[in-house]
Amino acid sequence: MNRPPPAVLSTPGFPHYGLAWSPFHSNRVALASSANYGLVGNGRLHLVSVGPGPGGVPGLSIDKFYETQDGLYDVAWSEIHENQLVSASGDGSLKLWDVMINDLPIRAWHEHTREVFSVDWSNINKDQFVSSSWDGTVKLWTPDRPRSMTTIHAHQSCVYQAAFSPHQPDLIATCSTDGTVKIFDLRAPAYTPSGPTNNNFTAPLTAAALTVPASGTEVLSLDWNKYRPFVLASAGVDKAIKVWDCRMVKLGPEAAQNPAVGGACETQLMGHELAVRKIQWSPHRADMIASAGYDMTCRVYVLNIPSSVVRV
The missing domain is CATH 2.130.10.10 (YVTN repeat-like/Quinoprotein amine dehydrogenase)
Incomplete structure (x- = not known):
């Protein structure tokens, strides 16, 4: 049985730290990415669609992306709003995005004093x-x-x-x-x-x-x-x-x-x-x-x- 080749999506300069499937749309994926493997530089939140490509083979395409001032380490989709998701950043901030809005987050929080490494909805x-x-x-x-x-002081070191x-x-x-x-x-x-x-x-x-x-x-x-x-x-x-x-x-x-x-x-x-x-x-x-x-x-x-x- 010949299987089709896997779909591949390349985002040069922005390796990925986190991936999340939409709980509302089976063909929508979000990628949390960081320049220079998250060591230094900015980040991107990519919105990706999964759909049929040439010859009916599944393909991946970037619908849009958001630039951030620091690298992104994780992303989670909202469970109550199909167009919203939250990202976790290396500068200690969290941002709430709406995919219907092109440039800026609709809300931002900055209470953590170091990198935010995970977010879960x-x-x-x-x-x-x-x-x-x-x-x-x-x-x-x-x-x-x-x-x-x-706020929970969960551990004495990195969580x-x-x-x-x-x-x-x-x-x-x-x-x-x-x-x-x-x-x-x-x-x-x-x-x-x-x-x-x-x-x-x-x-x-x-x-x-x-x-x-x-x-x-x-x-x-x-x-x-x-x-x-x-x-x-x-x-x-x-x-x-x-x-x-x-x-x-x-x-x-x-x-x-x-x-x-x-x-x-x-x-x-x-x-x-x-x-x-x-x-x-x-x-x-x-x-x-x-x-x-x-x-x-x-x-x-x-x-x-x-x-x-x-x-x-």
Whole structure:
């Protein structure tokens, strides 16, 4: 069987850090890009369409792009407005864009003091998104407010990613250079916004509901399983992908000192020769996960999960 060649889109001078499919349009993709691999220079937010090319072969085309003063590291589509998306920038800012407007963002926020490395829009509380930064904080936002709703001092060092649980709207998972994965519960009284503005902006909150000692080195990426609540995967510099069940309590001296420490490693997946930069569970299967590494390979793993555990 002859398969058509893959569609290729080139953006010279602007390597990509993040990609997001529109939740409303199956043929619309956003790319967060940075000049000079994000080390120095400006950025671009590309809007890309997927459609039939010559001979009916799928093709990629750039509909438009937005220039930014600093590199972009991530992008997320709004879950409530089909034409809006938010970008995360190296200068510590977040910008909300509307694809129907050509030049400027419709809103901008600048509270982070270092690079914003990830942004995630909640698919349950659809008016909220979360950002994580190298300044060690995670911030909760809504497009209608001029300031963040809540600031969480999640880690003492860089927070590479923060992601909402797809099952529990008030749970956020984070990963960091400190080798841990943490889960924060926004239902805790400390995280409840007390007014129209963020009164905790100058006094970040720190209490994690659970801390998973995921690695002896940096954890660069995480993702929640879409079908198994409280199960997530982490990956990073140790070249391993680890699947955690956060309902399992860790026993031993570490747990005795800190009862919020937990998580049992179900599976460890090896194969990458260098650090794993990104992982993502399949939205269609509970036992499939994909990864991308600094060894310039992408890999797909199928886990051996008992059928009694998988509820699809």
